[in-house]
Amino acid sequence: MNRDAEQHVRGTSRFVADLPLPHGALHAYPAVSDHAHGRIATIDPGPALRLPGVVAVLTARDIPGANQIGGIVADEPALAEGLVRYVGEPVALVVAEDARTAVRAAAAVRLVVDPLPPRLEPDPLHLVCPMQRFELGDVDNAWAACDVIVDGTAASPAQEHVYLETQSALVLPGDGGRLHVHSSTQSPTGVQRAVAAVCGLPMQLVEVDVVRIGGGFGGKEDQATRWAVLCALAAQRTGRAVRLILRRRDDMRMTGKRHPYRIPFRIGGTRDGRILAFDVTFLQNAGAYADLSPAVMQRTLFHCTNSYAVPNVRATAYSCRTNLPPNTAFRGFGGPQGMLAIEWALNAFAEAAELSRESVQRRNLLQEGDEFPYGQRAQAVRAGQCWEALDAQQPPEQVAARIAAFNASHPWHRKGYAYQPICFGISFTNTMLNQASALVHIYTDGSVGVSTAAVEMGQGVNAKLTAIAADALGVSAQRIRIESTNTARVANTTATAASVGTDLNGHAVRLACEDLAARLRALAMELPDGAGWTEVVAAAYQRRISLTSQHHYATPGIGFDRAAGKGHPFAYHVYGTALLEATVDCLRGTYRIDAVTLVHDAGRSIDTVIDRSQIEGALLQGIGWLTCEEMIWDAAGRLVTDSLASYKVPDTLSAPTVDITLLEADNPLGAASSKAIGEPPLMYGIGALFALRSAVQAFRPDRPPVWDPPLTAERVLMALYGAR
Ligand code: MTE
Ligand code: LUZ
Ligand code: MOS
Numbered sequence: 001m002n003r004d005a006e007q008h009v010r011g012t013s014r015f016v017a018d019l020p021l022p023h024g025a026l027h028a029y030p031a032v033s034d035h036a037h038g039r040i041a042t043i044d045p046g047p048a049l050r051l052p053g054v055v056a057v058l059t060a061r062d063i064p065g066a067n068q069i070g071g072i073v074a075d076e077p078a079l080a081e082g083l084v085r086y087v088g089e090p091v092a093l094v095v096a097e098d099a100r101t102a103v104r105a106a107a108a109v110r111l112v113v114d115p116l117p118p119r120l121e122p123d124p125l126h127l128v129c130p131m132q133r134f135e136l137g138d139v140d141n142a143w144a145a146c147d148v149i150v151d152g153t154a155a156s157p158a159q160e161h162v163y164l165e166t167q168s169a170l171v172l173p174g175d176g177g178r179l180h181v182h183s184s185t186q187s188p189t190g191v192q193r194a195v196a197a198v199c200g201l202p203m204q205l206v207e208v209d210v211v212r213i214g215g216g217f218g219g220k221e222d223q224a225t226r227w228a229v230l231c232a233l234a235a236q237r238t239g240r241a242v243r244l245i246l247r248r249r250d251d252m253r254m255t256g257k258r259h260p261y262r263i264p265f266r267i268g269g270t271r272d273g274r275i276l277a278f279d280v281t282f283l284q285n286a287g288a289y290a291d292l293s294p295a296v297m298q299r300t301l302f303h304c305t306n307s308y309a310v311p312n313v314r315a316t317a318y319s320c321r322t323n324l325p326p327n328t329a330f331r332g333f334g335g336p337q338g339m340l341a342i343e344w345a346l347n348a349f350a351e352a353a354e355l356s357r358e359s360v361q362r363r364n365l366l367q368e369g370d371e372f373p374y375g376q377r378a379q380a381v382r383a384g385q386c387w388e389a390l391d392a393q394q395p396p397e398q399v400a401a402r403i404a405a406f407n408a409s410h411p412w413h414r415k416g417y418a419y420q421p422i423c424f425g426i427s428f429t430n431t432m433l434n435q436a437s438a439l440v441h442i443y444t445d446g447s448v449g450v451s452t453a454a455v456e457m458g459q460g461v462n463a464k465l466t467a468i469a470a471d472a473l474g475v476s477a478q479r480i481r482i483e484s485t486n487t488a489r490v491a492n493t494t495a496t497a498a499s500v501g502t503d504l505n506g507h508a509v510r511l512a513c514e515d516l517a518a519r520l521r522a523l524a525m526e527l528p529d530g531a532g533w534t535e536v537v538a539a540a541y542q543r544r545i546s547l548t549s550q551h552h553y554a555t556p557g558i559g560f561d562r563a564a565g566k567g568h569p570f571a572y573h574v575y576g577t578a579l580l581e582a583t584v585d586c587l588r589g590t591y592r593i594d595a596v597t598l599v600h601d602a603g604r605s606i607d608t609v610i611d612r613s614q615i616e617g618a619l620l621q622g623i624g625w626l627t628c629e630e631m632i633w634d635a636a637g638r639l640v641t642d643s644l645a646s647y648k649v650p651d652t653l654s655a656p657t658v659d660i661t662l663l664e665a666d667n668p669l670g671a672a673s674s675k676a677i678g679e680p681p682l683m684y685g686i687g688a689l690f691a692l693r694s695a696v697q698a699f700r701p702d703r704p705p706v707w708d709p710p711l712t713a714e715r716v717l718m719a720l721y722g723a724r
Helices: 005-010 099-108 139-145 188-199 225-238 248-254 293-302 335-353 357-363 383-393 396-409 461-473 501-526 533-542 608-626 680-699 713-721
Strands: 026-032 038-044 054-059 090-096 110-115 132-136 148-156 168-173 179-183 206-210 242-245 261-269 275-287 312-321 413-426 435-442 448-451 480-482 548-554 559-561 566-568 572-585 591-601 657-663
Touching (some): 026 099, 026 248, 054 099, 090 099, 090 225, 139 275, 148 335, 179 188, 188 206, 225 242, 275 293, 275 335, 293 312, 293 335, 335 357, 335 413, 335 608, 357 413, 383 572, 383 591, 383 657, 396 572, 413 680, 448 461, 461 501, 501 533, 501 548, 591 608, 591 680, 608 657, 608 680
Parallel strands (some): 026 242, 179 206, 591 657
Antiparallel strands (some): 026 090, 054 090, 132 312, 148 261, 168 179, 261 275
């Protein structure tokens, strides 16, 4: 179980907002652009400075180092200079004695912009990075062998992260120009690097510390950086502690989302359902700056055949610059868009070939040794095994009969169902990032402190690392404490992301603890029988044996040639299959996703409570993405759905009953033989779209449904009755 659970329930867990403020601490808030695109004519801080309690207003000119926070592409200023490129882009930072004054004064900064026309839709003529393509087989010559060829365009919607803790930072100026940064970030080193560059300091003078964060979901993989950087600038300038906490509405307006995509495709295959060719183009809406978009776009290509073997593929991706906030990492990291595309295309093919979607899915399921479009061969494939285990629980004829019987006996309600297999590659696709280290101290009282690169964000990585350390040291978990993630204790950390927090840090912890265990075991041989842990530890200290160990881990055997688009980027894949059932009220368009039964390839689960809750949470987040969560920007590029009153996330009352079976098997490259769990189950949610579609089709078989997710109740109603 998550070690923080009890503290969370009692309200004693500390987030950035709960850290005690030092005497004289100041509060910062950004003044932002109200225009999606334009030339900055004037930034007049006068009206803000005249408010009592305002200490300073900083602009790009006050930056001592580089005005640059771009992680992959150096294209993003910390504070806009010359041009503004999205609504909500920070142009100045107000520093005040209290938070309310800072917020009020930020609104008082007078910004004059000469507007330029905004571009809100992706256009491949305006890119943030070069086009990228994966190719397998020979698509152009494969069409001739196809009996059925379908063209279509899939649409993949945006999604807001809705982490409970909004973007937050607290920076304390330290001795000799040092900055101590508390940041709600998944990437402490990312924050450290950017703070150092913008403040004109060497990285050694910037220490970033993260106890835990109140959810990240990818939204703090890159985008916590800006707020920590702004806070650091103010702390450096004023010599006082400075805190910045975004209000929910501003967080929603100012930060990036899951990338919306437009996805034209052509798919073809035989009359009996064998897919022979898939040609797909991904037009990614990157927003105003590159952020992580090039990497997200690449993972879309990696997952554009999901768990299917397609012999001829051409997948092309364009990351397009627009005037929305820079879109960013979000659980699945481009994978959901790639997998939605192939599911959409398979469904279109099945309808054209007059086959069931399910039969086409089953017919093309990945087999051992099949080649992915990026050259890696599928090994230890569990696609078929998961599906068979699901069938054993829910025999397909019984499912079909149950749904048909319901539909025959209800005049205004229709049930639909859909199968949703997943196949998700585990490793950062940028091979360099697949490394971690751990620092383990045993104190003379026998307690153990473990520091790693992993950030606890609710996913339970600390509980898993504790279990791994306890096992390797041969002590009870009670003796072990996972320390905050701190760049002075563990340097050069990779972001806790790509679902590999436990894999990378778990291996590093195991190696460090095995060193210590070996030292102590050798010593224990010399001690009288029955010497316990504390005696052995005390004896080690007495004999001047080090009770500290540090270890580094790098995933072996992976690599990827970006230019060729070929390699072995993933340590392994995670598989699974879900069956999703939905009921639509065909008078109102309202619906429920009733029940989900799934079999998930979990490796040897380190903690089944955590893994089951990760599956449930990810599934619900995936369902929300394609059903009730609708992001709307107006023609001027302003976010309309900027609060939880207008942006609907699924709640516990709307959650389906979920029946999870963990398919356990050894996984040599996973930590303690487990498999990464954080992101893959999100993509079971794709099935919600097709379950709803089949329910609507059952009511209106005469109307080919029009579908652009998210399938809100309004859209379902339009599908049932609207003009087309
Ligand atoms: N679970 C909770 N409760 N909160 C989160 O923010 N983030 C998800 C997933 N599960 C998240 C979560 C994402 S996007 C990732 S990449 C993984 O957790 C990261 O943690 P891990 O690598 O330790 O699984
Ligand atoms: N971040 C990243 C990720 O930089 N590279 C990845 O491959 C990735 N995958 C999932 C989530 N975050
Ligand atoms: Mo998760 S999108 O890798 O933070």
